Amino acid sequence: MIAIDAQRLLGRIRELGAVGRDGEGRLTRLAASDTDRQGRDLFVGWLRQAGLDVAIDRVGNIFGIWQNPEITGQAPLLIGSHIDTVIDAGIYDGCYGVLAGLEVIETLKATGFSPSRPVAVAAFTNEEGVRYTPDMMGSLVHAGGIDAETVLAAVGTDGSVLGQELARIGYAGDREPGFLTPHAYLELHIEQGPVLEREGLPVGAVENLQGISWQRITIDGVANHAGTTPMSMRNDAGHAAARVITFLLDRTKASNAPTVATVGTIRFEPNAINVIPSRAVFTVDLRDPDEQRLQAAEAALAAYLEQLAAAENVTVSVEQLARFEPVIFDLRIVEQIEAAAKRRGLGVRRMTSGAGHDAQMLARIAPAAMIFVPSVGGISHSPREHTDDAELVAGANILLDVAAQLAK
Amino acid sequence: MIAIDAQRLLGRIRELGAVGRDGEGRLTRLAASDTDRQGRDLFVGWLRQAGLDVAIDRVGNIFGIWQNPEITGQAPLLIGSHIDTVIDAGIYDGCYGVLAGLEVIETLKATGFSPSRPVAVAAFTNEEGVRYTPDMMGSLVHAGGIDAETVLAAVGTDGSVLGQELARIGYAGDREPGFLTPHAYLELHIEQGPVLEREGLPVGAVENLQGISWQRITIDGVANHAGTTPMSMRNDAGHAAARVITFLLDRTKASNAPTVATVGTIRFEPNAINVIPSRAVFTVDLRDPDEQRLQAAEAALAAYLEQLAAAENVTVSVEQLARFEPVIFDLRIVEQIEAAAKRRGLGVRRMTSGAGHDAQMLARIAPAAMIFVPSVGGISHSPREHTDDAELVAGANILLDVAAQLAK
Structure with a gap:
């Protein structure tokens, strides 16, 4: 049984994780x-060292392609993820999958593996979506879900324009986005959740990915003096918002469904201790692997808001910020992941991805699936993000096995 | 029956209300x-025009004193309020009471009234407390409730030091704070609430002032990914905060007591749409004219927080930001206000002040009471603050009548 070079993979994860540290040691590599x-320069250097063809498209997606000269016209197996990060990030999210993809190709090359199709590794632009919206941007463009011109004109949180920034850093490539249509797509990623750790399993075969509904809810009431306005004469937007949060999260918690609901941001206006809030703005993040259940959760929220507006004499407006239907990954590849884990004696379970990933975009144009490894404490998007070395290596070897099968 | 000069009073309210406008016409006169x-310069000019002795103390409180040379050694009747404002203020809050006090003195002088004691008008420093903490600062110092040195060292929201700012603007006076111990204190003010308007009454005889309890509550949970963390494994600080708000406001609303509760500010950390809040910080403003009921509301909140911390596995900490016991005004003066209104054929009711006022500080050292006039829509701290001219004049005439009785 062949195996990846653990030393090389772990070393590269740490080396890339050292790039982009600020004076306090915080890791931040926002897109472009x-x-x-x-x-990107470090990664492209490794691609060239490995003898891969480097292709960069107009939205900055980087591809390292093992283009065996003896085979032509075959759709490549693509392994990908991203190397941009959030602010104050950990070193594994995205980078692990990209570097493991490169590691798999180098291992296959070194062991004399003879593929029946090209094998490529991709680093997609702006997966995190911190600087530019939408997130998973590069893979979305690659899959034809949004126009390249649209995203190149995206204005960042800092007022920058993505197209200009890509040109400035030398990653406005010449390839047309989507130039490479994969035979299949694989993505290896840390779980970013607590399930594998809790169950003591080293590998997750990701069979689907939750649908996501993001809404921003604005409640307008009337600002008034906190001391002089009797309770019966108030239109308290903050109180109404608290009711919505309590309703939504209690409902989700009480249900047996896998629906999750999060209110992560909130803001009151005028936000003064002695003024009844005239306005409350908050976001709702709803997820479910089943589209019908997700729609039911959205409908329950909408019905509650309608009833609340009448009962509390407030005005409610809702803005949909994002909406992705659940993604079902390719069953055959999921089974191959399970089988590979079993052959290596590793515990495995099928599971749902709670987070969004580039794989959900690639699933639009190719059979796709993901492999998860445990996240200690379920933590990600934090310097405390951690996966044990042995588990990182085990996950990369599963990727190797499945890639070898798909490229045979 | 003598009467104030309505034209002069209304003209001065408008003239002072034109001072401190920004480019967009917003009125802001933060303390110092x-x-x-x-x-202050405009007001002091009017004091001098009226032939009053001007005295300024070390914390910038301004006094205009009608010091009849034939009477000595008598404690003065003091009429006061403030002329500092909030940001984007209306023109009546505080200024109405100060200018009506001046108007009453000028009217008494002009009509040959012969007082048995000095009559003085005061404008107290930093009643609003927007730039420096605590609010009602000048009157609190005057009443001996806090040291002059302490407040002169107060650092403002803009990093400035009050003592330096008072010196800079020429209002670090030479009189020792508290130099003037009043025989009685009167304050005329807009209601800042909806009660008089709702009942169609032009005058309120303020018999007491609510006790105030301000708390800042911090709830600590655990930040986690909104998509990958099952509902059962969450310690959601935001959800816990919403429960507290819902509990507190529902309880207060359901009660027949006059207790009012407001959650005016809130903040989540990290405040990201797809991250479960690790921390929620919000303020609670509780008020009641009865100390025992106020304590009962505080105790109910504390008990709920204790139970919540255990049930939701979050940590709760509470910081008391301010605490004032209810103030009971002087019954004899309240009765004089009622009698004066009736003599002028004006509807009047006894009422509670929901807001804090300089009068609550002066009540510590002298018999004190307040007169309220209606606020349209209960609105204050806003450019939409409004009281009809006829009601402003009527209120000032009641102040005139009661002042004449107290100074006779």
Whole structure:
């Protein structure tokens, strides 16, 4: 049984994780920033060292392609993820999958594996969506879900324009986005959740990915003096918002369904201790692997808001910020992941991805699936993000096995 | 029956209300700012025009004293309020009471009234407390409730030091705070609430002032990914905060007591749409004219927080930001206000002040009471603050009548 070079993979994860540290040691490589350029340069250097053809498309997606000269016209197996990060990030999210993809190709090459199709590794632009909206941007463009011109005109949180920034850092490539249509797509990723750790399993075969509904809810009441306005004469937007949060999260908690609901942001206006809030703005993040259940959760929220507006004499407006239907991954590949884990004696379970990933975009144009490894404490998007070395290596070997099968 | 000069009073309210406008016409005269200096200069000019002795103490409180040379050694009747404002203020809050006090003195002088004691008008520093903490600062110092040195060292929201700012604008006076111990204290003010308007009454005889309890509550849970963390494995600080708000406001609303509860500010951390809040910080403003009921509301909140911390596995900490016991005003003066209104054929009711006022500080050292006039829509701290001219004049005439009785 062949195996990846653990030393090389772990070393590269740490080396890339050292790029983009600020004075306090915090890791940040936002898409198309100077630190992203440094990370990209390091990665492209490794692609060239490995003898791969480097292709960069107009939205900055990077491909390293093992183009066996003896085979032509075959759709490539693509392994991908991203190397941009959130602010104050960990070193594994995205980078692990990209570097493991490169590791798999180098291992296959070194062991004399003879593929029946090209094998490529991709690093997609702006998966995190911190600087530019939408997230999973590069893979969405690659899959034809949004126009390249639209995303190149995206204005960042810092007022920058993505197209200009890509040109500035030297990653506005010449390939047309979507130039490479994969035979299949694989993505290896840390779970970013607590399930594998809780069950003591090293591998997850990801069979689907939750649908996501993001809404911003604005409640308008009337600002008034906190001391002089009797309770019966108030239109308290903050109180109404608290009712919505309590209703939504209690309902979700009480249900046996896998629906999750989160209110992560909130803001009151005028936000003064002695003024009844005239306005409350908050976001709702609803997820479910089943589209009908997700729609039921949205409908329950909408019905509650309607009833609340009448009962509390407030005005409610709702803005849909994002909506993705659940994604079902390719069953055959999921079974191959399970089988590979069993052959290596590793515990495995089928599972749902709670987070969004580039794989959900690629699933639009190719059979796709994901492999998860445990996240300690379920933590990600944090310097405390951690997966044990042995588990990182085990996950990469599963990726190797499945890639070898798909490229045979 | 003598009467104040309505034209002069209304003209001065408008003239002072024009001082401190920004480019967009917004009125802001924060304590000891450049615009506060302009307002003070205008007021002091009017005091001198009226032939009053001007005295300024070390914390910037301004007094205009009608010191009849034939009477000595008598404690003065003091009429006061403030001329500092909130940000984007209306023109009546505080200024109405100060200018009506001046108007009453000028009217008494002009009509040959012969007082048995001095009559003085005061404008107290930093009643609003927007730039420096605590609010009602000047009157609190005057009443001996806090040290002058302490408040002069107060650092503002803009990093300025009050003592330096008062010196800069020329209002660090030479009189020792508290130099003037009043025989009685009167304050005329807009209601800042909806009660008089709702009942169609032009005058309120304020018999007491609510006790106030301000708390800042911090709930700590655990930040986690909104998509990957099952509902059962969450410690959601935001959800816990919403429960507290719902509990507190529902309880207060359902009660027949006059207790009012407001959650005016809130903040989540990290405040990201797809991250479960690790921390929620919000303020609670509780008020009641009865100390025992106020304590009962505080105790109910504390008990709920204790139970919540255990049930939701979050940590709760509470910081008391302010605490004032209810103030009971002087019954004899309240009766004089009622009698004066009736003599002038004006509807009147006894009422509670929901807001804090300088009068609550002066009540510590002298018999005190307040007169309220209606606020349209209960609105204050806003450019939409409004009281009809006829009601402003009527209120000032009641102040005149009661002042004449107390100074006879």
